Amino acid sequence: MGRYRGPVCKLCRREGEKLFLKGERCYSAKCAMERRAYPPGEHGRSAQFRRRRESDFARQLRAKQKARRVYGVMERQFRRYYEESLRRRGLTGLNLLQVLESRLDNVIYRLGYASSRKQARVLVTHGHFNVNDRRTDVPSMLLSPGDKISVREGSRQRKHFKELRDIAAERSVPDWLRRDVESLSGEMVRLPERLEIDGNLNEQLIVEYYSRR
Numbered sequence: 001m002g003r004y005r006g007p008v009c010k011l012c013r014r015e016g017e018k019l020f021l022k023g024e025r026c027y028s029a030k031c032a033m034e035r036r037a038y039p040p041g042e043h044g045r046s047a048q049f050r051r052r053r054e055s056d057f058a059r060q061l062r063a064k065q066k067a068r069r070v071y072g073v074m075e076r077q078f079r080r081y082y083e084e085s086l087r088r089r090g091l092t093g094l095n096l097l098q099v100l101e102s103r104l105d106n107v108i109y110r111l112g113y114a115s116s117r118k119q120a121r122v123l124v125t126h127g128h129f130n131v132n133d134r135r136t137d138v139p140s141m142l143l144s145p146g147d148k149i150s151v152r153e154g155s156r157q158r159k160h161f162k163e164l165r166d167i168a169a170e171r172s173v174p175d176w177l178r179r180d181v182e183s184l185s186g187e188m189v190r191l192p193e194r195l196e197i198d199g200n201l202n203e204q205l206i207v208e209y210y211s212r213r
Helices: 008-015 023-027 056-071 075-087 092-101 104-110 117-125 164-169 203-211
Strands: 129-131 134-136 148-151 177-180 185-188
Touching: 056 075, 056 092, 056 203, 075 092, 075 203, 092 104, 092 203, 104 117, 104 129, 104 148
Parallel strands: none
Antiparallel strands: 129 134, 129 148, 148 185, 177 185
């Protein structure tokens, strides 16, 4: 499956806001948005002074691209998530965000067991987590309410997981998840509500983007 392998700070600069793709670095003075808060590219610095009215299509495209970049999903997979959201009952936009939030790498990030979704994907790919007591290495696995996540016994002696209890305890967990820091485990209790998902994502514009044809 394809992956974006370029500098992720460029993605934040392109969207004109922090997407928090690099964990703790995004909160420090080293963040690229702190030093170069203008679009990347040869004309990026001058582009910030040119104010043009965006078309409806441009706003829809930017909303879709932002969501893709926040969750680290490529276009083909993102479209599949949208089609899955259409088949579900309820609001398509909310369904889409719930699907994205249900990804295993995102749940591990929300539980505080990784500093970013990218780090969570690496940890899952290396086989450090069990889902319902079965080892999995698929970051895109979609979880359902009642699914349980835990760090594998063979991984607990690694430096990252030895230090994780103290680090994770300082990170907040949304109400739709339950976490046990001592056992390095967690559970998806229910699907998240809209107010529990990042407010800077505009799911309505994403639905309009895919509905324009």
